[in-house]
Amino acid sequence: MFLFYSEMKRFITINLKELISSMYKFAKVATIALLTIAVTACSSSVVEDDLEIQKKSPEALYAQARTSMELGNFSKAIRNLEALDSRYPFGPHKTQVQLDLIYAYYKLEDVASGLANIDRFIRLNPTHPDVDYVYYMRGLVNMQADAYLFHDMLDIDRTDRDPQNALNAFKDFERLIKLHPNSKYAADAQKRMIALKNRLAGYSIKVAEYYIKIHAWSAAAVRAQHVMESFPQTTSVKRALEIMIQSYDELGQKTLKQNAQAVYDRNYG
Template sequence: MNIRLFSQLSIASLLLLLSGCATDEAYDKAGAEKQYDAAKQKINLGQYNAAAFDLEKFSATFPYSSYATKGELLRIFSAYRGGEYTLTETLSESFIERHPKHKHIDYAKYMLAMSYYMQRSTKEHDQTHNKKAIESFERLIREHPTSKYAKDVQPRIQKLYNSIGEHELLVGKYYFDQDRYVAAANRFQKVVKEYQTTSAIEESLYYLAASYAEMGLSKDARQMALLLRHNYPDSRWSSKAKDFL
């Protein structure tokens, strides 16, 4: 075979190969779009867990498709709507780590915060998820202040703070009833310093004054009672605190 013929065959082979790649690429795009739309249809029908399962397979099958990140975001939404909050947390964290500059990164951060929020606990239980939710919501506000997802989070943040404040108050009262006044005072002080905008503040001020009084710290007890009466004059706890004045 002469050099000219070899070159012609090489060019023809290359063109055939490129043609095949283009065909495969078009096929993959069509397949990705079809599966993505099928998952969206399941979501429209309320089949969230089934859609999340399909989108897991979708991500494995079309990792480099133009629909890949759309599929990831849709899977986060599906997991959340299906009540799979731990999975939502995992998927959101993964998306944030791998796509920090994505145009919808604010949504992923919002969904991470919401996954913690939906796993929040009452005042009687561990407050880990409540604290993580606050941290995530505040990160969203700080990093994306103009995001539409940052606009409705303040009431949720306050609700979480209330729960944490009430938890500290509850633990403090337990120590108080056990005559462990130093431990009790530490809990009430935490509410006064860190959760003063919560529903636990009035009662915490009263019990802090009472703890000081039990420890013989009458000056400190009076100071707390005065602070309570000044800030919450109509509170029933202000009335009870008159014994420390």
């Protein structure tokens, strides 16, 4: 009786495993099939759009691109604009097509394509009346590359991330203001530069705090001094002074500590 029960238990266990395995395989195959159908449908739609694009005149293509942009369908707008750009590079809408492409790539958060088209426009049209807008868009695209939407939404502090894109954006806005001080985009660029300064200063503070953590006091003091010199009107100045006071104290630099303490007391005491 015991042997019979053991055999039955083993038989049920084996069949359960086979059933679970079969269900898993079925689910996997079904998922792949659904994904294939979805991709095929999407690809077919794109192919059909491309065929329609090839039949249209440049005027019709541009009108369709503008309509797509107004409706927020930037992917479709880009297909029309790219077709115009490649098929009619010397057409009546050539520069406006390039400007629209820059904006559409920005809206799709396609940083690489956006920057590539911006740099091409500047290279080919350095004296164009709207080149100030293109410099402005370069700053916006680089700011976009630096942004972490979900970190902002969840209020997660990520000032320790690589600030290269923020630095590039700052230089873009700086170049815009230098080359086109009367541009209608200059005022907004200046406001964005303030935000970028705070971002860059915050990064330097994070680096300085890391040096404190590993007791690299001299490096911490240098970083904090960099904030004082490069970003004197940012929200990070107070923390920079605190780091300098602590670091100079650890290094035995009494005079430097007293100087930093005096500045701190005068502004925050």
